[in-house]
Amino acid sequence: MQIKKSDLLLLPNLLTLFRLFLLPFAFHFILKKTNSGLIIAIILLGVAYFSDIFDGYLARKLNQISDLGQILDPTVDKIIIASLAIYLTVHHGLPIWVLVLVLAEYLAIILGGVILIKKEKEVPTPKRFGKYTASIWGIVLFFYLIDLVFWKQVFLLIGVVMILITSFTYVRMFILKLKK
Secondary structure, eight states: OOOOGGGGGSHHHHHHHHHHHHHHHHHHHHTTTSHHHHHHHHHHHHHHHHHHHHHHHHHHHTTOOOHHHHHHHHHHHHHHHHHHHHHHHHHSOOOHHHHHHHHHHHHHHHHHHHHHHHHHSSOOOOOHHHHHHHHHHHHHHHHHHHTOHHHHHHHHHHHHHHHHHHHHHHHHHHHHHHHO
């Protein structure tokens, strides 16, 4: 594992940090509890969502994949999703068991990643299905934010199934790597 200060200035990593930078502004507008504030927050979160897709594309296209980016990108995803899930549990009826499930999965992935980094001295590569799961959770949280009852229930079910599959996939990967 090699994290260099210069990796912070790679365009994909700057985009990832930009996503994190947008989060407090999105919450500022969400907490205004006005229609215009909600629209601005949704636009900011939409920009964050699409920049998440774009940073991975840029990393591959520009050959700027870095250990820092492989840690930073999924960590920022988890911060954004967890923050929104906490807010939506308190203010918009996201079931607490869903919040516990999301936080438990994130904590397990982070702890497993730290253990693998210490043991293997390499950054575990994020799995594509994990990115799909994060995208679905972005959609779930969006539907909870705008309170589209039918769609939030449909995507909540999809999100729960995907988080269970992702958790199984990561646990299996961690166990196989630790057995080496």
